Amino acid sequence: HLSLMASILNPNVTIEDDRTGLDIETIRRAVLDNLFYIQGKFPAIATKHDFYMALAYTVRDRLLQRWLNSVQTNLKKDVKSVAYLSAEFLVGPHLGNNLINLDIYQQVEQAIKESGLNLQELIDTEEEPGLGNGGLGRLAACYLDSLSSLEIPAIGYGIRYEFGIFDQHIQDGWQVEITDKWLQYGNPWEIARPESSVMVNFGGRTEAYTDDHGAFRVRWIPEYVVKGIPYDTPILGYKVNTANTLRLWRSEACESFNFERFNQGDYYGAVDSKVHSENLCKVLYPNDEPIQGKELRLQQQYFFVCCSLQDMIRTHLIENSSLDNFDQLWAIQLNDTHPAVAVAELMRLLVDVHHYEWEPAWQITENTFGYTNHTLLPEALEKWPLSIFGRLLPRLLEIIYEINNRFLERVRIKFPDNGSKMSSLSIIDESDDKYVRMANLACIGSHRINGVAQLHSELLKETILHDFYALFPEKFTNVTNGVTPRRWMVLSNPRLTELITQKIGNRWINHLDELKQLEQFVDDASFRSQWRQVKQEVKQDLAKYIEKKVGIVVNPASLFDVQVKRIHEYKRQHLNVLHIITLYNRLKHNPNLDIPPRTFIFGGKAAPGYFMAKRIIKLITSVGDVINNDPDLKDRLKVVFLPDYNVTLGQRVYPAADLSEQISTAGKEASGTGNMKFSLNGALTIGTLDGANVEIREEVGAENFFLFGLTTPQVAEVKSHGYYPRGHYDSNEELRGVLDLISCGFFSRGNRELLQPIVDNLLYDDPYLLLADYQSYINSQEEVSEAYKDQERWSRMSILNVARMGKFSSDRSIQEYCDNIWKVQPVSIKLQAYNQENA
C-alpha cells in the first residue's frame, strides 16, 4: 500500500494528463487514482466492481472533452441537430464500446493487465442498462452510435427507467420475472443535470383568456406538476471527436407545489404526491401486452416528450431570437408512436406558450417531425381511451381536436362524401368506445413517414396506412434498418475482426461496404480454414458459457442453430421446436440417419402477461429436458434455452452461430435486426421472405440463403379462403407424429394438459400458419444439413454472407435518414484548448 500511496502522491504527470492521457502508464495510474478517490479503496480491498467503476471513470474522463466540445458546437446558430425521441434505448454495456470507439482497447487491456487484472472480466462486470424490450430499443442504440460516428449533431431523448426490462430466470422450465435493479451499484456513465430540470403538467382544466394585446388564448391549469430531471450519457462515435448526448428524464415531485399541504401539516399527503410523481418513471412496460388503460404509460410518454421539447426550445433560444427557424435547426424523429403526442405538445408550446398563430405553428411542426413505424400488427397500434387522455392531458386533447378538424376539412375536399375515409383517417376512433389513435396523429403531424424495410414500407402503404398514402403519397419513404458493426462485430467478435482486418485492413469498420473485398479470398483454402478456425474457437467459448450457465454439455463441432429474439407467436419459436421433434423422431426410428449433430440454442423474454409465449418457453425447455437426456441420441441433438437474453448475451451468441433462424410468418416481422447481426458474423440464414430477410437474401445471393415458406401474398390468399390448419395435420404423417407426441404428454412427464394449449391453437386456429409452412421448413432444414456436411461449401457461403453485408450497417441507414428525411450535415468537432497534445 505504501508504494501505491507513494506513486499516487508523487505524480510526474499533471492532473490534466491523468484525465486525458491515452498511454498505458497514464491509464494505469488514472485507474488507481479513481479507485482511491472515487471508490475509496486500495487495490488490496477493492472488489472487481470497484475496479470496473475506477476504469469506467477513467474512460469517462477521456470522453468528457470530446463530449463538451460536441455539445458546445451543436448549440451554434447554424448547426441543425437531430432529436431522436424514443421510449426505449437498449444501449448495452458502455465500457467495451467506448474503448473501441476511443480506440484505446489495447492500451487499456495492457494497463489493466499490469495491475494484475483481466479487462474482459471488468467489462463483464458492467450491469447492462435494459431500457428497452427488443428490436425497437436496440435500433435506437445502434442509431446513436452511427449518428456520432458520422459526426451528425444529435441528441437521444428518452426515459430513465429505474427498473428496466425484467431479468428472466428459468425455474422448472418456466420463465420467472425479477426486477431489474440496474442502478443499484451506481451508474458511472451518466451525469445528472438538475439545473436543466423542467416542469410537466398533468390533469386539471383549461381556461380561455384575452392577453394584453387583446388576443384570445388558452391556458392550462393543471391538477399537479411533475419535475423532469435530465441525466446525460455521452455517446462517442467511432474514432471521431463527436460525442453526442443521450438525455434521459427522471421524474420527481415538485415540492413547492405541495407547500400548502406541508404548511397545513399534511405531511403524508405531500409525501404521497412525491411517491406518485416518482412512480412515473419507475418501470419500463414490457411489449406484447394490451396497453390500453395503462394510464401510467401515457403519463410516461407525455412526460418525456414534454421535457424534451421544452429542452430543445430552451437550447434553441440560447442562440436564436425566436422559434421561427425551429424547423431549420431541429429534425425530430418519432421512434414509433410512443412519442407521437409530441406533435400536439409542440403545437401547445408554440401556440399557448410562445403565442404563435395556428398556421405558422403547424408549418413548423410538420416540417420538424418524421415518424418511423415499426409494426403492422394491428394489436400493437397505440390508441388511448378518450376519457383517460382527456382527464390526464386536457389541453392536449383540445389541440388534437383542432388538428383533427382542420385535417378532416382537407380530407373532405380531396375525397368528398367519403365517410369511410374520414373515419379511418380521423385521429379520433369513434367506432365504439372513443380512442385517440396515435399513429394517425403521427402521420398527420410528420412530413415523412417510413417503414423499416422495403417490404414493410410497401405493406404500410397497402394496408394500415393505405388511406394516408392515398392522401399524401409524397410523405412515404423507406429506410431499411441497420446495425452498428462496432458493437456487433468489433466488440463482440474480436477474432473475426482480426482475421478480416489482416486481409483487407480496417476501413470496413466504418465503411462496411468494404467487406466486399473478402470475396476475393473465398477460393483460398487456407483462408477458409482460418475462417472455420475462428468460428470453432468462438463456439467453444459459447459451449463453455452454456455449460456454466445451464449445465448442459454441448459439442462445439455440432451445428449451432440459433433463435434469439423476444418470444412471440409470429416469430414462431414453436415452428423451430416442431423441426427439433421431427429430427428426434427420425433419429429414434433410424439411429443410422446421416445428419450432422445440432445444438439448438434459444433465448428471449416473453411478456409477463402473454400466456402463449410463456407456454412456448415451457415447450422449449420441456423438449430439451427429454432430448438432452435421451441416451439413444448419443448427444446428436441438444436443446438449450439460455436465460435472460439481453444485449450482453447477444454479443456472445451471434458470433458463435452457424445457422440463424428468421422464420416469422411472411408479412409480420417489420424488419428484424438480429438477422443482420447473425449474417454479419458469418451465420447462414434459414428464413421466410419477411422483413429485411428479403433484402439480406438479395444481397448475399439466393444460393447462400435457405429460403422456405409462404410469401406475404400467399399468406393473405390462404387466409382469404378460410385456412384449415387441421388439413395439414391429417395429410402429413410426420407432422401428425410430432403434434401427437406433444399431446400425449411425452415431453411433460405424462401431463397432457401442460402443452396442449399450443397444440390446440395450432390445430384449430394457427393464426401464424405454422402448419402451412411446416413441410417447406423441414425441407429447407434438410438442405441446411446437407450443406453443413460439406464444410468447404459452408465456409464459402459463410464468407460470402459476411462479404455482402455492407448494406446493413446502421451508418448506411443513418445516412439515408440524414439525406432524405432530416436534411442534416455532419459537423466535425475540433478539440479546444486544453491538452491539445492528447487530443
Ligand code: GFP
Ligand atoms: C420492432 C419490429 C422489428 C424491427 C424493430 C426495429 O421490433 O421487426 O426490426 O422494431 O425497427 F418488430 P421489436 O421492438 O418489436 O422487437
